[in-house]
Amino acid sequence: MTVHPITMKPKPHKRSYKTRLQKPPAAAEEEAENQSDYAFKIIKTAVSQICQSVGFKSTQHSALESLTHITTLYLQTLARTAVSYSNASNRTQSNIFDIINSLHDMSSVQGFTGGSTLHYNSSGIGLLRSGVLKDIKSFVEFSDEIPFAKPIPRGNPISLRRNSIPLEIDELDSRGLHIPRWLSRFPDESSYKNCGVMWEKRREAGLALWENSDLVSGGNKFQGISRENEEMSDGGDLAVERGKVRFKIGEAVKAQKEGVLISFL
Amino acid sequence: MKSGNRERTMNNMSSSNSQQQQQSSEARHDDDAVLTEFLASLMDYTPTIPDELVEHYLAKSGFQCPDVRLVRLVAVATQKFVADVATDALQQCKARPAPVVKDKRDKQQKEKRLILTMEDLSKALSEYGVNMKHQEYFADSPSTGMDPASREE
Numbered sequence: 001m002t003v004h005p006i007t008m009k010p011k012p013h014k015r016s017y018k019t020r021l022q023k024p025p026a027a028a029e030e031e032a033e034n035q036s037d038y039a040f041k042i043i044k045t046a047v048s049q050i051c052q053s054v055g056f057k058s059t060q061h062s063a064l065e066s067l068t069h070i071t072t073l074y075l076q077t078l079a080r081t082a083v084s085y086s087n088a089s090n091r092t093q094s095n096i097f098d099i100i101n102s103l104h105d106m107s108s109v110q111g112f113t114g115g116s117t118l119h120y121n122s123s124g125i126g127l128l129r130s131g132v133l134k135d136i137k138s139f140v141e142f143s144d145e146i147p148f149a150k151p152i153p154r155g156n157p158i159s160l161r162r163n164s165i166p167l168e169i170d171e172l173d174s175r176g177l178h179i180p181r182w183l184s185r186f187p188d189e190s191s192y193k194n195c196g197v198m199w200e201k202r203r204e205a206g207l208a209l210w211e212n213s214d215l216v217s218g219g220n221k222f223q224g225i226s227r228e229n230e231e232m233s234d235g236g237d238l239a240v241e242r243g244k245v246r247f248k249i250g251e252a253v254k255a256q257k258e259g260v261l262i263s264f265l
Numbered sequence: 266m267k268s269g270n271r272e273r274t275m276n277n278m279s280s281s282n283s284q285q286q287q288q289s290s291e292a293r294h295d296d297d298a299v300l301t302e303f304l305a306s307l308m309d310y311t312p313t314i315p316d317e318l319v320e321h322y323l324a325k326s327g328f329q330c331p332d333v334r335l336v337r338l339v340a341v342a343t344q345k346f347v348a349d350v351a352t353d354a355l356q357q358c359k360a361r362p363a364p365v366v367k368d369k370r371d372k373q374q375k376e377k378r379l380i381l382t383m384e385d386l387s388k389a390l391s392e393y394g395v396n397m398k399h400q401e402y403f404a405d406s407p408s409t410g411m412d413p414a415s416r417e418e
Contacts, residue, residue, distance in 0.1 A: 039321055046314045047347055051381055053313075054351040056358075059381035067350065067386060070395055075319065075343045079326035093329050096300070096338070103342055109394030128296035136338070137303050139345045140310055147311040152318070 044068045046148055053146050074106070081105050103132045304334040312340035319343070346393075353389035354381060361385075 047068045051059060081102035086094040104118065113131030175186070186192075312319075316333070319340045323330075330336070358379060387397040 039318060042315065042318050046318070046344075049313050050344060050347045051351045054348055055355050055379060056351065056381045057379040060383060063381045063383045063386045066383065066397060067347065067381070070350075070390065070397075071314075071343060071347050072322070074346050075314075075322045075339070076326050078339060078342065079323045079328040083327045093331075094335070095330070096304070096335060099335060099338055099342075106346075110392065128293065128300055133300070133303075136342055136345055139348070140303070140306065140341055143348070145311055146313045148313060148315040152315050 040068065040072070042148075042152065043072055045150075047071055049146055049149065053144065078102050078106055097127050100127045100130050100133055103136075104130065107132050304338070307334050307337040307341065310337065310341070312337060312344050314340045314344055316340065350386070350389050350393060351381070353392060354385040355379070357385040357388045358382070 044064065048059065048064060051064070051067070078099075079102075082094045082098040085098040085101045086092070104112070104115070108115065112135070114129065115131065118130075316336055319336050323336065323339065358381070383397075383399070390397050
């Protein structure tokens with residue numbers, strides 16, 4: 001494996017003339033709009049750094065995009081397989097053996113040293129002696145360390161609070177301590193404080209059967225409901241008799257020209 | 266069932282020979298030490314794929330582990346994968362016959378030749394079980410892709 005030491009630039013994906021010249025396709029731009037755009041950009045930079053360290057001078061835009069996408073999928077599949085291994089052994093936290101097992105799964109397409117004798121030992125010795133792990137170990141030992149070009153701010157406060165109303169400090173003090181701080185604030189008081197009044201009025205008028213309620217029979221027996229509602233809820237019938245309307249489907253232009261409405265057969 | 270039998274025979278064999286068992290436990294101890302050393306070395310190693318990103322994807326997949334070394338291990342494994350694929354693609358790129366260039370800037374041309382292309386990448390990825398193909402392209406009429414001037418209207 002050839003690894004060339006390189007000097008880092010702040011934006012390595014811009015170094016290639018080809019990437020700069022080629023306009024990204026519309027689909028790629030659309031994809032860049034979505035939520036994981038930030039993560040995708042970061043991993044793209046990392047992948048291009050790795051490609052540069054391997055010896056590539058420039059890249060096609062589509063190729064880099066594909067490799068980035070596959071890298072993401074690799075990472076996610078690795079994690080998911082490890083999680084399923086840990087879940088299969090009744091754990092929620094994953095450990096090194098889960099990762100080694102999932103690495104074996106991932107590299108079983110290519111094959112690896114010691115893959116045929118992997119399941120001979122039940123005590124986990126096979127996992128510790130894993131050829132894949134040895135490969136990774138030698139990779140760490142013999143390849144140059146290329147740190148990511150830029151530091152990444154940890155944490156993402158924007159995504160956490162995106163859907164909630166920002167809390168004021170005095171609101172935090174005013175509401176009870178039993179409510180966790182991370183919960184959003186209460187809705188407007190008018191939406192829940194006065195909603196009991198209407199029900200009380202209903203109760204004053206006495207309990208009524210559902211069949212006799214204004215929703216079904218159309219009569220307004222309760223004082224709490226205004227006149228506007230009375231007009232609107234008159235049994236579901238139309239207030240005014242209306243003439244018949246006929247619709248013709250298709251040949252609309254022709255019908256309009258003739259000025260005649262022909263009923264649909 | 267078969268593997269269970271095999272295990273049992275393996276266990277019988279090892280228990281019949283205590284010396285061998287001792288050896289294997291010693292070997293296991295060695296492997297343990299090697300692994301611990303390797304994981305400790307990961308603490309000093311900075312992978313190209315940043316920890317934050319790996320943690321993000323791990324959390325997205327439901328991976329829970331407080332150990333930073335394991336996050337690093339995943340990062341290093343992914344980095345190795347990318348590097349392997351890229352190396353293979355580079356070999357494909359180099360193996361392709363060079364276009365004949367009669368120019369004094371020959372060296373520069375050779376430098377420019379090292380471009381990561383879809384062709385090389387898909388060849389390299391096919392060895393890793395990834396089947397990458399160009400998207401099929403359909404047009405509503407044969408004249409769609411042609412030059413607008415030559416199109417009949």
